[in-house]
Amino acid sequence: xxxxxxxxxxxxxxxxxxxxxxxxxxxxxxxxxxxxxxxxxxxxxxxxxxxxxxxxxxxxxxxxxxxxxxxxxxxxxxxxxxxxxxxxxxxxxxxxxxxxxxxxxxxxxxxxxxxxxxxxxxxxxxxxxxxxxxxxxxxxxxxxxxxxxxxxxxxxxxxxxxxxxxxxxxxxxxxxxxxxxxxxxxxxxxxxxxxxxxxxxxxxxxxxxxxxxxxxxxxxxxxxxxxxxxxxxxxxxxxxxxxxxxxxxxxxxxxxxxxxxxxxxxxxxxxxxxxxxxxxxxxxxxxxxxxxxxxxxxxxxxxxxxxxxxxxxxxxxxxxxxxxxxxxxxxxxxxxxxxxxxxxxxxxxxxxxxxxxxxxxxxxxx
Amino acid sequence: xxxxxxxxxxxxxxxxxxxxxxxxxxxxxxxxxxxxxxxxxxxxxxxxxxxxxxxxxxxxxxxxxxxxxxxxxxxxxxxxxxxxxxxxxxxxxxxxxxxxxxxxxxxxxxxxxxxxxxxxxxxxxxxxxxxxxxxxxxxxxxxxxxxxxxxxxxxxxxxxxxxxxxxxxxxxxxxxxxxxxxxxxxxxxxxxxxxxxxxxxxxxxxxxxxxxxxxxxxxxxxxxxxxxxxxxxxxxxxxxxxxxxxxxxxxxxxxxxxxxxxxxxxxxxxxxxxxxxxxxxxxxxxxxxxxxxxxxxxxxxxxxxxxxxxxxxxxxxxxxxxxxxxxxxxxxxxxxxxxxxxxxxxxxxxxxxxxxxxxxxxxxxxxxxxxxxxxxxxxxxxxxxxxxxxxxxxxxxxxxxxxxxxxxxxxxxxxxxxxxxxxxxxxxxxxxxxxxxxxxxxxxxxxxxxxxxxxxxxxxxxxxxxxxxxxxxxxxxxxxxxxxxxxxxxxxxxxxxxxxxxxxxxxxxxxxxxxxxxxxxxxxxxxxxxxxxxxxxxxxxxxxxxxxxxx
Numbered sequence: 001x002x003x004x005x006x007x008x009x010x011x012x013x014x015x016x017x018x019x020x021x022x023x024x025x026x027x028x029x030x031x032x033x034x035x036x037x038x039x040x041x042x043x044x045x046x047x048x049x050x051x052x053x054x055x056x057x058x059x060x061x062x063x064x065x066x067x068x069x070x071x072x073x074x075x076x077x078x079x080x081x082x083x084x085x086x087x088x089x090x091x092x093x094x095x096x097x098x099x100x101x102x103x104x105x106x107x108x109x110x111x112x113x114x115x116x117x118x119x120x121x122x123x124x125x126x127x128x129x130x131x132x133x134x135x136x137x138x139x140x141x142x143x144x145x146x147x148x149x150x151x152x153x154x155x156x157x158x159x160x161x162x163x164x165x166x167x168x169x170x171x172x173x174x175x176x177x178x179x180x181x182x183x184x185x186x187x188x189x190x191x192x193x194x195x196x197x198x199x200x201x202x203x204x205x206x207x208x209x210x211x212x213x214x215x216x217x218x219x220x221x222x223x224x225x226x227x228x229x230x231x232x233x234x235x236x237x238x239x240x241x242x243x244x245x246x247x248x249x250x251x252x253x254x255x256x257x258x259x260x261x262x263x264x265x266x267x268x269x270x271x272x273x274x275x276x277x278x279x280x281x282x283x284x285x286x287x288x289x290x291x292x293x294x295x296x297x298x299x300x301x302x303x304x305x306x307x308x309x310x311x312x313x314x315x316x317x318x319x320x321x322x323x324x325x326x327x328x329x330x331x332x333x334x335x336x337x338x339x340x341x342x343x344x345x346x347x348x349x350x351x352x353x354x355x356x357x358x359x360x361x362x363x364x365x366x
Numbered sequence: 367x368x369x370x371x372x373x374x375x376x377x378x379x380x381x382x383x384x385x386x387x388x389x390x391x392x393x394x395x396x397x398x399x400x401x402x403x404x405x406x407x408x409x410x411x412x413x414x415x416x417x418x419x420x421x422x423x424x425x426x427x428x429x430x431x432x433x434x435x436x437x438x439x440x441x442x443x444x445x446x447x448x449x450x451x452x453x454x455x456x457x458x459x460x461x462x463x464x465x466x467x468x469x470x471x472x473x474x475x476x477x478x479x480x481x482x483x484x485x486x487x488x489x490x491x492x493x494x495x496x497x498x499x500x501x502x503x504x505x506x507x508x509x510x511x512x513x514x515x516x517x518x519x520x521x522x523x524x525x526x527x528x529x530x531x532x533x534x535x536x537x538x539x540x541x542x543x544x545x546x547x548x549x550x551x552x553x554x555x556x557x558x559x560x561x562x563x564x565x566x567x568x569x570x571x572x573x574x575x576x577x578x579x580x581x582x583x584x585x586x587x588x589x590x591x592x593x594x595x596x597x598x599x600x601x602x603x604x605x606x607x608x609x610x611x612x613x614x615x616x617x618x619x620x621x622x623x624x625x626x627x628x629x630x631x632x633x634x635x636x637x638x639x640x641x642x643x644x645x646x647x648x649x650x651x652x653x654x655x656x657x658x659x660x661x662x663x664x665x666x667x668x669x670x671x672x673x674x675x676x677x678x679x680x681x682x683x684x685x686x687x688x689x690x691x692x693x694x695x696x697x698x699x700x701x702x703x704x705x706x707x708x709x710x711x712x713x714x715x716x717x718x719x720x721x722x723x724x725x726x727x728x729x730x731x732x733x734x735x736x737x738x739x740x741x742x743x744x745x746x747x748x749x750x751x752x753x754x755x756x757x758x759x760x761x762x763x764x765x766x767x768x769x770x771x772x773x774x775x776x777x778x779x780x781x782x783x784x785x786x787x788x789x790x791x792x793x794x795x796x797x798x799x800x801x802x803x804x805x806x807x808x809x810x811x812x813x814x815x816x817x818x819x820x821x822x823x824x825x826x827x828x829x830x831x832x833x834x835x836x837x838x839x840x841x842x843x844x845x846x847x848x849x850x851x852x853x854x855x856x857x858x859x860x861x862x863x864x865x866x867x868x869x870x871x872x873x874x875x876x877x878x879x880x881x882x883x884x885x886x887x888x889x890x891x892x893x894x895x896x897x898x899x900x901x902x903x904x905x906x907x908x909x910x911x912x913x914x915x916x917x
Binding site for chain 1: 816823834838
């Protein structure tokens with residue numbers, strides 16, 4: 001049975017320092033939810049609160065409608081996968097996976113059956129009698145996962161489970177994790193600092209910074225309409241630029257970057273008139289090289305051919321360097337020193353208030 | 367994230383029980399010594415008379431001066447001898463280096479006074495070498511008794527400690543550091559002095575401290591080979607167990623002074639070492655390389671010579687144990703008489719040693735597991751204090767701990783003097799740190815999440831501990847326990863104070879037989895001790911999979 005998890009005004013303090021001030025969050029039943037943020041943002045703290053390893057200094061934590069604040073970790077029916085796997089080194093694969101079932105006083109025949117099934121699901125059945133030291137990182141990871149889900153937990157918690165694997169294996173494992181989660185359908189809370197990994201596995205993501213949730217949304221929402229400049233810069237690559245938005249009497253908005261202007265539809269500033277300073281977040285692929293003489297003037301500083309795409313660094317007249325990704329042209333390499341004109345894709349870029357805290361683009365959540 | 371829930375659980379209780387044990391068997395006895403030293407033994411009034419007596423008589427101050435002289439010289443000499451030894455063994459391929467390491471270890475594991483008595487047999491007035499040299503060359507060897515003899519015995523006995531410490535430190539030095547220095551044109555002696563020596567200085571200091579403390583506290587060596595060269599432990603022993611009626615109060619006063627002195631040395635070492643410590647782990651450790659020519663010969667000669675001299679006492683003692691004896695004198699021919707005599711005369715000592723050390727080890731294993739866990743995984747103020755308590759025996763020489771226990775437990779409410787219990791208590795307190803240390807070392811490697819995994823899978827605190835944590839600690843526990851075991855069966859300075867006819871141990875028996883001149887029986891017993899030590903060490907290597915010992 002899966003549960004929904006709610007944090008209501010949760011507070012975490014270490015001594016006198018507040019790490020998480022009044023945080024509220026709802027995780028839906030059966031969803032793959034990721035806590036994403038730089039190290040020290042409080043994501044692991046939240047995860048360990050769900051597990052029961054961290055005390056809660058204020059607010060309530062609920063599974064469905066049951067308050068869990070004081071429930072002992074062993075009584076929460078949680079499966080947890082640790083960053084270093086935490087496989088018991090003196091027990092073999094089967095004994096490791098069996099450990100939680102033994103504690104639940106599940107009879108031997110039933111136990112054997114369930115261990116067998118789960119080893120099949122995570123695809124490590126051939127290794128069932130091996131000792132952990134004779135397993136590769138990926139295999140240990142699968143044992144850890146099997147051990148966590150064999151107890152049929154209400155919640156599956158994963159604390160940076162892939163950070164110790166090498167790049168290729170990480171990609172394979174994250175697909176495996178996603179697949180297994182879909183198969184067993186357990187509410188899953190996943191912690192990572194790797195945004196690409198988060199995008200790949202999650203139904204929804206909460207981006208955190210300094211104990212505060214910056215943005216909750218699907219991977220697409222978070223990438224395309226980041227709630228603020230922090231999220232925009234943390235997820236993917238982007239160029240931050242100063243600009244001015246002026247709105248005429250008939251409500252049409254125009255974007256001014258230096259000398260260059262272009263129409264800017266789709267802003268949540270309909271009733272607003274006049275001009276205002278804003279920050280733009282323009283992802284490298286949201287720049288368009290202009291065919292005509294119109295556009296933001298710049299000079300190519302460097303050009304790196306990467307096959308499908310070519311990465312350009314362009315120095316604008318203001319002196320700012322911006323990063324651009326262009327599909328590689330069939331012929332004609334752009335050389336450093338060449339002058340170019342740039343436009344931005346008005347439907348894709350994000351416009352923020354001058355403080356960078358509010359997304360003024362339509363379609364962005366508040 | 368280290369925010370562990372504060373739980374008043376079984377661990378608070380366990381910590382409290384061990385705490386009480388330390389208070390009763392260590393803190394109270396030390397406190398009793400302090401009280402005794404400041405109150406007159408007969409009138410019971412506060413007085414500084416004992417201290418006054420100590421500082422006003424040249425006789426006593428002389429002993430202190432002797433001790434300091436011996437200790438400082440032994441420490442420096444050990445570093446000078448064993449430092450290069452470790453360097454050579456780590457950088458140059460020496461034939462049979464595995465065996466040599468084990469031999470060096472064995473030589474350091476025996477009781478020092480056995481070395482002292484062996485050197486008397488070799489270099490004493492009627493020693494084998496002395497006689498040989500006189501007959502062949504007509505030259506009288508310089509006198510072995512007194513300062514020179516103590517220096518020789520203790521240096522040979524304790525330099526292996528430096529060797530082990532420095533070898534361990536050199537293992538952690540990354541070879542690329544050496545290559546980096548070389549690429550900046552810093553080579554040879556200059557590189558050793560500028561790069562290597564600073565890196566191993568903290569280890570050298572730690573090893574030096576251990577040597578210092580052992581040399582300072584050693585009682586058997588100056589007693590046997592000193593011949594009137596009085597050091598502090600001898601002084602304390604004589605004052606306490608003098609046949610003309612010992613003076614507890616005065617012995618207590620000397621003990622207080624000694625503990626103050628060793629504490630200062632300990633803190634000083636800690637202060638310096640802390641300021642100079644680096645954390646290193648070598649991905650690419652220094653490998654011994656094959657050398658050619660003169661330097662290769664010189665290196666081999668140095669290593670073999672040291673090993674030969676270090677092993678000489680034990681080998682010679684073992685040899686004499688098979689010699690025929692007539693009364694107290696060795697005569698021509700070989701026999702097992704000495705062994706027969708040993709078993710019939712002092713068989714009880716062999717039994718006592720196994721019984722006392724065995725029981726002690728069981729207590730040590732049990733306690734060390736709990737203490738290591740409490741101090742590593744349940745960091746609390748009480749656990750920290752406990753950690754400090756376990757370090758105390760470092761600065762309290764064995765004979766002083768013996769005296770402290772005796773003056774505390776020879777009257778109501780608890781009378782333990784003369785029992786096996788008091789010896790076991792002393793052994794546990796003194797030798798526990800080895801096992802705690804090696805258990806804690808393993809535990810430090812065990813990530814907290816292992817236990818959290820067990821708990822989140824529904825195991826209770828106790829089940830987690832016994833099913834998961836203890837099995838993981840076991841290798842470290844057993845390795846430490848074997849070291850504790852060896853150091854218990856070879857220990858003399860505490861047992862000589864605490865033993866009675868019924869609780870005499872092998873080392874006490876060897877000592878008394880040597881004093882009485884029964885060299886045959888003493889040799890047989892010593893050889894037995896050596897054999898037990900070697901077997902234990904081999905067991906240690908087998909179980910721990912290591913090739914060396916860190917003390």
